[in-house]
Amino acid sequence: xxxxxxxxxxxxxxxxxxxxxxxxxxxxxxxxxxxxxxxxxxxxxxxxxxxxxxxxxxxxxxxxxxxxxxxxxxxxxxxxxxxxxxxxxxxxxxxxxxxxxxxxxxxxxxxxxx
Amino acid sequence: xxxxxxxxxxxxxxxxxxxxxxxxxxxxxxxxxxxxxxxxxxxxxxxxxxxxxxxxxxxxxxxxxxxxxxxxxxxxxxxxxxxxxxxxxxxxxxxxxxxxxxxxxxxxxxx
Numbered sequence: 001x002x003x004x005x006x007x008x009x010x011x012x013x014x015x016x017x018x019x020x021x022x023x024x025x026x027x028x029x030x031x032x033x034x035x036x037x038x039x040x041x042x043x044x045x046x047x048x049x050x051x052x053x054x055x056x057x058x059x060x061x062x063x064x065x066x067x068x069x070x071x072x073x074x075x076x077x078x079x080x081x082x083x084x085x086x087x088x089x090x091x092x093x094x095x096x097x098x099x100x101x102x103x104x105x106x107x108x109x110x111x112x113x114x
Numbered sequence: 115x116x117x118x119x120x121x122x123x124x125x126x127x128x129x130x131x132x133x134x135x136x137x138x139x140x141x142x143x144x145x146x147x148x149x150x151x152x153x154x155x156x157x158x159x160x161x162x163x164x165x166x167x168x169x170x171x172x173x174x175x176x177x178x179x180x181x182x183x184x185x186x187x188x189x190x191x192x193x194x195x196x197x198x199x200x201x202x203x204x205x206x207x208x209x210x211x212x213x214x215x216x217x218x219x220x221x222x223x224x225x
Binding site: 031033040041042043044045048050058090092094101102103104105106107108 | 146148155157158160163207211212213215217218
């Protein structure tokens with residue numbers, strides 16, 4: 001988890017409220033990712049970023065938006081939280097050098113939508 | 115040691131034995147593969163990677179084998195220790211910075 005922090009680490013929110021999760025990195029890596037992890041589904045990509053203000057959708061992007069105004073921060077917003085978005089959310093980073101696609105993961109945020 | 119021929123969601127291993135975790139990947143064009151370990155309450159951690167031009171790669175107590183013919187990847191852990199208890203994921207990609215992850219195998223080490 002070195003170099004990657006996520007905040008908050010735990011959050012309980014009500015259905016219909018907006019929620020923003022923050023990922024912060026100190027590695028100056030170009031790529032950043034948001035995943036959700038649910039039992040039986042492994043890690044599923046929500047959105048990713050390939051540079052400042054450059055983002056794209058992953059496989060489960062409905063109901064989520066992202067923003068990246070600077071290299072070190074990648075924000076994930078649940079526009080109107082639903083119970084189906086109760087999950088553990090992981091941020092990851094990777095760098096393009098040397099054709100290595102290894103991703104480094106943050107500690108995760110456990111989100112409960114009631 | 116203990117091994118599974120097909121992907122199973124759980125694997126129980128006696129401490130000191132070798133374990134083999136299997137993964138079937140989906141994209142025949144994938145050219146890079148990674149194994150991750152995830153301990154309870156933590157994010158996934160990189161264990162070892164392998165490129166498609168290799169069949170085998172060894173790390174510290176771990177070996178990854180790649181069989182492109184049948185799209186199969188395996189992770190072998192030598193002399194399994196209690197600290198190896200975790201969920202193990204394989205991931206694949208084809209010349210892309212997006213990884214596709216498998217469902218994971220939970221390894222439990224028996225004392």
